[in-house]
Amino acid sequence: MHAQVTCLSALEPARVWTGLPYDALHLQVPPNGRGKRPSRTSEGRVIVYHWAAPRYPDRARSWLVGPMEAVWQAMRCLDEEHAIACLESAVHEGVLTRAEVGVLCRAAPARLQPGIRDLEFTADSGLETIVRRRLRHTWYTVVAQVRVRDIGDEDLLVEGCVALEIDGARWHGPDRFHPDRIRDLKTEALGRRSIRLTHDQILFEWETTFLAIKRVVDDAVFVRAHHVGPVLFAKHDPL
Template identity: 30%
Template sequence: MCELRHPVLRLRQLLDAGWSMRRVQRALRTGELRRVRVGVFVPPDACADAVAIARHGGSMACVTAARHRGLRVLDEDDSPHVWMRPGGRSHDADCDCVEHWDAPGVGESRREPSLARVLRQVLLCRGVEAFFVALESARRQRMLDGDDMRWLAQNLNAAGREALGLSRDDADSGLESLLRWRLRGFGLTVRTQVRVAGAGVVDALIGDRVIVEVDGRENHDGASLRHKDLVRDANAALWGYVTLRFDYAMVLHDWDLVERAIFAALARA
């Protein structure tokens, strides 16, 4: 993924921004721009997804757009997702792009989907868990305003509205969001980013005594970090807490074991 906010550039956009055709040609010669098809360009540092979408036609959509905008995304599908407006057409039949054909609303940009629309695409394409994680990531980063939240409330299905109502702006990781979502129906008190005596701020506190720490996909098994975790767990135990630690793979792919471990700890606490 590249850091460019608008990696796909169309000739009309460049001309509207004050570029002349001579400047466009010069940029192509010097490598400042790269033509991917007629009238569509990308900067030289555009990511592979941006290049694929520029060739295909349309704009970044769904999990591709969410990831590109800095949201946490559970989905591991590497296929580029493309927003295709009514009247558009595919230009690259050989790519593995996933097309989204939802039409823009009144007053909405036709060049790229709004963040609220991206989140709705995630819900409809990848399901409510992926939506909830991306939604809480957007709220954590203060990327959604009141109008966005109202649009979502009016344009989501029942599962999406439930997720919207449960969502908060304090989740520090996608795994914390997923943990709260999957435990929502058990009547448990699940608090995230809680300061606990002896341990400092923990990922989640379930009930009064069970601490859950969830480690992301990044390497978290270095000796110094492992020692720090053990010290935190020991200090928490001195204060009567039980600490459970799960990694990304366990939460995503072995949830049954995670759930049983949590309830066993709650029964003993």
């Protein structure tokens, strides 16, 4: 039985967003494929079979599907939230072009069409896509990748007054601790609140995380609306 690595297993090495942690091996086999079909690899990993002829064949590869096919299978395998994050991530990582994503989207399942209309390609990570969309669905104004002088790009700016920094494991190792705290201080000095979110707080503790974000944003909006005088938190001369 001829099989190719596909879907999440093909995308993860390219650092494309693949959703929640998983340990399965995704293999694509012809719909009329025959032969023994083991349920696990020799290392004990569960095998997920995709019984399908390649929609976007890549004849240059024998054991691995091409990027278009891998993302196409992932769109059908992931839920809506993670599928949209996968599409944005594929463009950010240079695996697909926007034109290629457009081709995939035109043939996408109906369940993904509302999310496809929200595609933005501004996020640096799948986590940023997820947080941006979740907050917008609760009617907050969220702008991604806001360029700030002397700071750089803020991942997300909520209601123009609270900066969210998304600390995914890839970009925020131990060597980022001190530089990240400098960024937080500079953000606060601009009169904005700063919140730093982790992978687990977003994916596994969202209810608590959202309540914290809501409280900070609502308080910041209230203070801004009721402030009288010069720019909020302007620098004061020493007494």
